[in-house]
Amino acid sequence: xxxxxxxxxxxxVFHDRALAILxxxxxxxxxxxxxxxxxxxxxxxxxxxxxxxxxxxxxAIEQATNARQHFPSLKIVCLILYRHxxxxxxxxxxxxxxxxxxxRSERRLRQTLAxxxxxxxxxxxxxxxxxxxxxxxxxxxxxxxxAEILQMSCLSQRSGRFTFKSGRGNSEIYLQQGSVRHAVFxxxxxxxxxxxxxxxxxxxxxxxxxxxxxEQTVDRPWAHLLIDxxxxxxxxxxxxxx
Amino acid sequence: xxxxxLETRLRLLTLQLDxxxxxxxxxxxxxxxxxxxxxxxxxxxxxxxxxxxxxxxxHIFGELNILAELSGKAMNVLQRSxxxxxxxxxxxxxxxxxxxxxxxxxxxLGVAQGQLKARRKQLAGQTAFAYYLGRLFRRPAIAC
Numbered sequence: 001x002x003x004x005x006x007x008x009x010x011x012x013v014f015h016d017r018a019l020a021i022l023x024x025x026x027x028x029x030x031x032x033x034x035x036x037x038x039x040x041x042x043x044x045x046x047x048x049x050x051x052x053x054x055x056x057x058x059x060a061i062e063q064a065t066n067a068r069q070h071f072p073s074l075k076i077v078c079l080i081l082y083r084h085x086x087x088x089x090x091x092x093x094x095x096x097x098x099x100x101x102x103x104r105s106e107r108r109l110r111q112t113l114a115x116x117x118x119x120x121x122x123x124x125x126x127x128x129x130x131x132x133x134x135x136x137x138x139x140x141x142x143x144x145x146x147a148e149i150l151q152m153s154c155l156s157q158r159s160g161r162f163t164f165k166s167g168r169g170n171s172e173i174y175l176q177q178g179s180v181r182h183a184v185f186x187x188x189x190x191x192x193x194x195x196x197x198x199x200x201x202x203x204x205x206x207x208x209x210x211x212x213x214x215e216q217t218v219d220r221p222w223a224h225l226l227i228d229x230x231x232x233x234x235x236x237x238x239x240x241x242x
Numbered sequence: 243x244x245x246x247x248l249e250t251r252l253r254l255l256t257l258q259l260d261x262x263x264x265x266x267x268x269x270x271x272x273x274x275x276x277x278x279x280x281x282x283x284x285x286x287x288x289x290x291x292x293x294x295x296x297x298x299x300x301h302i303f304g305e306l307n308i309l310a311e312l313s314g315k316a317m318n319v320l321q322r323s324x325x326x327x328x329x330x331x332x333x334x335x336x337x338x339x340x341x342x343x344x345x346x347x348x349x350x351l352g353v354a355q356g357q358l359k360a361r362r363k364q365l366a367g368q369t370a371f372a373y374y375l376g377r378l379f380r381r382p383a384i385a386c
Binding site: 013016020026 | 243244246249250253254256257294297298301302
């Protein structure tokens with residue numbers, strides 16, 4: 001399977017040393033964008049195994065840090081021209097951003113890029129999503145059911161990620177402007193994962209605002225999901241009471 | 243196998259085509275009289291795309307050996323379309339010429355991209371050894 005790379009390079013025609021090397025690597029597909037806004041747009045729409053930000057170190061780190069806020073599981077590296085200062089290295093490390101030095105020798109640069117691509121092969125293909133270290137809502141499922149919390153968030157047109165943690169495991173529901181976009185629980189995905197979470201009566205949850213899922217496994221409106229799942233839940237409860 | 247030169251050409255062509263498409267989107271918006279508002283962001287985008295094309299067109303066309311054929315038409319498009327607002331103010335004759343010349347450039351680039359992709363597909367099924375062996379035996383005999 002091909003490794004897909006998104007490359008942010010403001011001047012890909014005249015500063016193309018790295019691009020020319022990546023062109024020749026087998027099983028690598030590249031997509032080049034010139035601006036950060038364009039890269040976010042592309043990352044939202046498509047899946048990539050890695051994101052390379054090429055350019056002057058301070059700007060590249062700033063752009064990579066910005067990308068990290070929205071796509072936490074994405075492998076991001078900065079390909080910078082000069083040896084980086086300790087401050088830049090620390091900032092990159094904090095954000096889990098790799099730093100690649102654009103070596104003058106073509107052989108060394110090829111080795112650097114090839115080793116980065118190889119590292120992506122072993123990188124698990126988790127859905128790319130964003131992160132915000134601040135949890136804007138934290139609670140307990142004993143007090144509020146998943147249906148209540150989701151109803152409240154959908155009505156207020158929230159976008160972000162709900163993480164539910166219980167003895168059964170962890171699950172995630174991604175909202176986008178008041179609609180459920182993606183849900184995952186173990187091997188379950190989409191509506192079946194939502195249905196599973198609806199049944200949980202114990203556990204904790206937290207919500208991280210602004211996290212976006214690139215994957216879409218749920219395409220029905222929230223109201224339909226709610227009615228269906230509450231009905232299913234009633235049926236289950238009926239079975240329990242029998 | 244991957245041919246370095248082919249991949250470079252394809253990359254340059256894709257970047258160039260991408261910019262021609264974006265330019266066309268903004269020109270089309272400018273020509274659409276039902277959309278009265280042209281934002282400063284759109285004008286900024288237009289200038290950026292135009293600047294990229296002005297810088298890169300000659301170099302890329304040169305690499306693709308289509309400089310003589312397309313350079314004049316491309317420059318006409320870029321000179322005539324000064325801004326989104328400027329496009330809106332063009333006479334119908336200028337507008338028609340602009341669209342014709344944009345189309346000529348776009349068509350040629352599209353065809354060239356297709357040819358390069360076909361060549362890439364052909365090469366993908368070959369090993370480097372088979373490729374060079376084939377080239378060796380295809381070499382024409384030179385009469386002394």
